[in-house]
Amino acid sequence: MISFSVLTMVARNPHIRQANLAEALGMERPNLVAIVNELQNVGWVIRIPDPTDRRAYGLRITTAGRNVLSKATAEANAHEAKVTQHLDDDERQILIRALKKIEDATKQGG
Template sequence: MAGEQENVGPLGPLVGYHLRRAFGAFAADFANAMDGTGMRQVLVGILAVVSGSPGINQGAVGRVLGIKRANMVSLINELVDMKLIARVVDPADRRAFSLTITDSGRAMLTDCLAKIEAHEQQMLAGFSDEERAMLLDLLSRIERRDPAIA
């Protein structure tokens, strides 16, 4: 690690630099894990939220995941076109749509979660259970400080 810090100069002690590098490694491995599924991180996230909250509207999904409203329509359209999510007019507010996961979406989510679990096991193979829990705790503390997430 010390030699690497010398190579990146003053970036070595910066947490943000290492978070970006760790994210890049995780994202690349995630993409490999999802190869052939047609799924990306954002689509899996949307499927997971809709699965956990049947009838949720797309604005609420966007708020939960920190996705801009302008991007939600095309993402939801993509999942509807893949027949993974059903979008129906909300009976309580005819201007809004409620979302539910389809049987195909549930199967896709189950498959993706299994692949993600294997991906995370591989990426964190050198971590103890306590270190994994600590990492999740530390990252969630950073997330809670982000006003865009609140």
């Protein structure tokens, strides 16, 4: 799941710095580095040196990474449709708001 989140963020934010990505995902930087290393090893992301800061790297998704992300997104959407198939639009919105509250509370340490 975290790899999916990392790939999604990198796809939506080409050349995002690892530090910014860690902050956006609410992760510790060393934990993110390990995940990025793994994604780079399988060929799904690449590190690009930042032209303004030689110590920093931006991340870019590869074609292989886009293919994996596309398949994973399709599977996630199909799963979501399956588990919410008996909910009407109002119930789906209630579920989304409740999940958002849980996510926010988790980020705040509660």
